[in-house]
Amino acid sequence: MRRTALFIYTLIVCIATVSAQTPNWSAKAAKAVFTLKTFATDGSLLGSSNGFFITEDGVALGPLSPFRGASRAVIIDAAGKEYAVEYMLGANEIYDVAKFRIANHKTTPLAITPNAEPNGATVWQLPYSTKKVPTCQQMSITKAETFQTSYTYYTLSARTEENTAGSPVLNKNGDVIGLIQPSTVANASASYAVSAPFAKALKINGLSINDATLKSTSIPKDLPDEADQALLTLYVAGSSLPASQQEALINRFIEKFPTQADGYIYRARLNTANAKFAEADRDIKQAIQLAEKKDDAHYNYALLILQQLDNYPDKPYSEWTLDKAMEEAQEAYRIQPLPAYRQQQAQILFAQKKYDEAYQLFIELADNGMRNAEIYYAASQCKLLQGDSTAMLALLDSAVNTFSKPYLKPAAPYLLVRAQARYEAGQYRKAVGDYNEYEKLMRTTLNDQFYYFREQAEVSGKLYKQALADIEKAIELSPATPLYYAEKASIEVRVGMTDEAIATAQQCIRIAPQQSDGYLFLGLAQCIKGKKSEGVANLTKAKELGNGQAQSLIDKYSR
Numbered sequence: 001m002r003r004t005a006l007f008i009y010t011l012i013v014c015i016a017t018v019s020a021q022t023p024n025w026s027a028k029a030a031k032a033v034f035t036l037k038t039f040a041t042d043g044s045l046l047g048s049s050n051g052f053f054i055t056e057d058g059v060a061l062g063p064l065s066p067f068r069g070a071s072r073a074v075i076i077d078a079a080g081k082e083y084a085v086e087y088m089l090g091a092n093e094i095y096d097v098a099k100f101r102i103a104n105h106k107t108t109p110l111a112i113t114p115n116a117e118p119n120g121a122t123v124w125q126l127p128y129s130t131k132k133v134p135t136c137q138q139m140s141i142t143k144a145e146t147f148q149t150s151y152t153y154y155t156l157s158a159r160t161e162e163n164t165a166g167s168p169v170l171n172k173n174g175d176v177i178g179l180i181q182p183s184t185v186a187n188a189s190a191s192y193a194v195s196a197p198f199a200k201a202l203k204i205n206g207l208s209i210n211d212a213t214l215k216s217t218s219i220p221k222d223l224p225d226e227a228d229q230a231l232l233t234l235y236v237a238g239s240s241l242p243a244s245q246q247e248a249l250i251n252r253f254i255e256k257f258p259t260q261a262d263g264y265i266y267r268a269r270l271n272t273a274n275a276k277f278a279e280a281d282r283d284i285k286q287a288i289q290l291a292e293k294k295d296d297a298h299y300n301y302a303l304l305i306l307q308q309l310d311n312y313p314d315k316p317y318s319e320w321t322l323d324k325a326m327e328e329a330q331e332a333y334r335i336q337p338l339p340a341y342r343q344q345q346a347q348i349l350f351a352q353k354k355y356d357e358a359y360q361l362f363i364e365l366a367d368n369g370m371r372n373a374e375i376y377y378a379a380s381q382c383k384l385l386q387g388d389s390t391a392m393l394a395l396l397d398s399a400v401n402t403f404s405k406p407y408l409k410p411a412a413p414y415l416l417v418r419a420q421a422r423y424e425a426g427q428y429r430k431a432v433g434d435y436n437e438y439e440k441l442m443r444t445t446l447n448d449q450f451y452y453f454r455e456q457a458e459v460s461g462k463l464y465k466q467a468l469a470d471i472e473k474a475i476e477l478s479p480a481t482p483l484y485y486a487e488k489a490s491i492e493v494r495v496g497m498t499d500e501a502i503a504t505a506q507q508c509i510r511i512a513p514q515q516s517d518g519y520l521f522l523g524l525a526q527c528i529k530g531k532k533s534e535g536v537a538n539l540t541k542a543k544e545l546g547n548g549q550a551q552s553l554i555d556k557y558s559r
Contacts, residue, residue, distance in 0.1 A: 022136055025174030029126055030134040031108040033167060034077045036062050036085075038070035041218075046070050050128045050167035052176070053109045054200055058083075058102040061199045062166040063182055064091045067098055067217040075102055078130055087222035090202025093213045095153075097179060097199040101222065110168055112196045113175035116152040119144055123156070123171055125180060125191075127164045136170075142190065151195035154178050160191040169193045206232025210240060220248065227257050234266050246270060261291035265300050272304045277317035280304060295335035302328035302344055306351065322352050339370050346378065355382040366398075373399040373414050393421050400434075412441040419457070428461030448477035448484070455487060464495050482508050486517035493525055501525040516547035523550075527557040 032053045038046045046069060051062025060075070067073065073085035086103035117123060124136040143155035154169070154177070165182040178193030204222060206229040208214055214221050223230040230253055237246050247270055254263040264287035271280035284301045291297040305325040308317060326348045333341040343365055349358035359382035366375050380395035396418040403411040419434035435454040439446060451474040458467035471488045478484065485508035492501035502525045508518030523538030536558055543550035 022133060023124060023170075023172070023174065025170075026124075026126065026136050027133050028108070029110055029168075029170065029174055030129055030131075031078050032110045033126055033128045033134075034060070034075040035128045036066060036073065036075050036166065038066040038073040040069060041071045048163070049165045049182070050163070050180070051075065052126075052166075052168045053107040054112060054176075055109050056106055058086075058105055058107050059089065059099065059109075060102065060107075061097065061099055061179060061196065063179070064093060064096050064098040064213070065165075065182060067091070067100075067219060069217065071218040073100075073219055077107075078128070080130055085219055088204075088214055088217065088219050089222050090204055090208075091211075091213045092199075092202060093216075095194045095198065096181060097194060097202065099199060099202040100219070110170070110176045111174070112200050113171065113173075113177060114197055116144060116146075116195075117141055117154070117171055117177050121171065123154075123169050123177065125156075125160055125164065125167060125169050125193075127161070127167045139191070147195075148198070151198040152178070153195065154193040156191045156193060158191065159188050168196070204233075205229050207236060209233050209236050223249065223252055223256055227260055227262075230257065231260075231262055234262075243270065243274065259290055261287040261297055264290070265297065268300070268304055269307075272308055273311075275312055275315055277308060277315075277320060280308075281317075281319060293336075295332040295338070295341065298328045298332035298335070299341055299344060302326070302332070302348070306347065309351065322348055326352075339365055339368070343370070343375070350378065350382065353385075355385050358382050359386075371402060373402045373411070376402065377414060377417065389421075389425060393418075393425055396421055407437055407441060409441050412438055415441075420453070423453075423457050423460070426460075428457050429463070431457040432461055432463060432466070448474040448481065451477070452484065452487070459487075459491065464491055467491055468495070480511060482512035482515055482517065485511065486521060489518075489521035489525070493521060493528065498525050498529050502529070514545065516542040516545035516550070519545065520547050520550055520553075524553055527553070532557050 034051055034053075036049050036051045038048075040046045047066025049063045049066050051060050053060045067088070074082050075085065076082050083102040083105050085100050087101045088098065089101055090099040091097070119141055121141045122138065123141060124138055126134060126136050129135070137158065137160065139156045139158045141154050142157050145153045147153055156169070160180050162182070164180050167180050168176045169178040169180060170176055176196045178196050179199060181192040181194055204214075204224050206224060208221060208224075223233055234249060234253060237249050241249070250263060250267045250270060253260070254267065257263060264283040268280040268283035268287065271277070271283065284297070284304060288294060288297040288301065302325040305320040305322075305328070308320050309322065326345065329341055329344045329348055333345065342361065346358045346361035346365070349361060359379055362375050362379040362382065366379070376395050376399035380392045380399065383392040383395060396414065399414045400411065400418055403414075407415065415434045415438045419431045419438065422431035422434060432454060435450075435457060439450070451470040455467045455470040455474065458464070458470060468488065468491050471484055471491065474481070475484045475488065485504055489501045489504040489508060492498070492504060501521060505518050505522035505525060509522065512518060519538045519542035523535040523542060526532070526535030526538060536554055539550045539554045539557070543554065
């Protein structure tokens with residue numbers, strides 16, 4: 001009898017304990033908790049934890065650590081159904097929390113309270129469970145520490161199982177106050193939870209595409225909810241992501257902001273770059289329909305056509321012609337008479353080989369305040385193609401004069417162009433001056449060709465010491481180019497460095513024994529040195545290899 005009574009008493013105590021640890025909200029709340037599993041590229045399991053939904057459209061919170069290095073992630077809900085994680089929405093490495101979204105599924109969310117719980121408050125940890133009535137772990141808060149002004153980090157009175165990281169901690173009303181943190185100490189007597197409002201507030205902005213924490217996982221990152229920030233993401237992606245990932249982002253932008261013209265313009269640009277001209281044409285026409293600033297959309301239409309004609313001349317698209325580009329540029333200018341649209345018309349005239357009309361338009365822009373190097377350079381190219389090198393050079397002077405000394409890097413390309421133009425005009429020392437200014441700006445990126453071109457100007461300007469230094473620098477940067485050894489030997493012959501010329505010419509022959517230049521300068525240097533028989537033999541070899549200068553030298557030194 002006693003044993004029966006003791007059994008009944010024990011059963012009553014157990015039921016009472018379970019009831020005390022299982023609040024009446026737990027059955028509904030358990031539907032929001034899931035298991036998160038992440039996988040490596042080869043399909044192997046990478047990590048596992050808990051998490052829970054905070055919105056009806058699948059936004060969830062959980063630990064960040066399982067996502068590191070993951071290429072795919074899924075959740076398994078309380079009903080045992082599996083859903084893919086579609087996008088990352090934010091992450092914080094310090095507190096090991098992530099915010100993410102699953103794909104196409106209505107979910108049961110938990111409410112997050114903005115209010116922190118005090119020391120001594122009773123709370124419950126709710127793990128993932130497929131049971132109708134899950135077992136909650138009742139604990140109390142032993143410490144509540146504030147971080148980042150308004151968020152709380154909790155120390156809890158009991159340890160939690162390792163596989164419960166990411167599960168929610170709820171107050172007596174069934175509202176979430178925090179997420180269980182992964183334990184870093186084996187058999188710890190306490191556990192920890194980070195503020196749920198902190199994790200909920202995580203978000204992506206326009207620069208998050210380069211965020212190191214989010215880049216630690218290959219799960220796609222969602223676009224920001226604000227259109228201007230999402231556009232910033234597309235802009236940054238243009239220089240930091242491969243085309244396939246750019247395309248996915250642009251398609252996501254159009255899906256998320258279907259009435260924003262910019263998404264269609266971005267996709268049209270990408271399709272044009274990939275030679276998908278019909279698709280690009282559809283997108284840019286859609287952009288024109290949706291755009292608030294229709295002038296900008298027409299301008300971009302003309303720009304796409306110019307890019308197609310410039311980059312894919314062998315892949316014509318019947319609807320895209322220079323005449324069509326001009327129509328779009330003129331329509332943009334009609335709607336909003338901006339100088340940029342007039343400049344685009346001038347560029348189209350140039351492409352149509354209407355150089356005088358293009359020149360007049362560029363000068364009109366300069367006279368009306370658009371006095372920049374690009375305009376003067378474009379005008380100079382019109383004059384070059386009209387055969388007026390004097391006017392071309394004067395316009396290049398105007399382009400360079402838009403900058404002041406000491407020059408900054410934006411002046412570099414115009415200095416280089418003017419250096420080449422001055423060389424062609426016989427202004428050799430002025431050309432060297434421009435090359436020198438260019439060198440000051442671009443010293444770390446100069447190649448062997450730069451030093452060869454400057455050497456040519458220096459030789460023509462009789463600056464032989466500088467020329468010799470430059471051709472030696474060219475050889476240093478490209479030691480297998482026989483032309484540079486021939487140039488060096490030529491200079492050495494001119495300045496009386498005969499022995500050096502012989503050695504340089506021999507190097508040239510070793511590198512290119514089937515080319516004539518090495519034999520020509522070896523033979524010439526030997527003849528000057530008085531070794532006429534050897535010299536004439538090498539000049540004869542140069543002649544046999546097709547050198548047109550060799551015969552006159554043979555005639556001179558054979559007497």
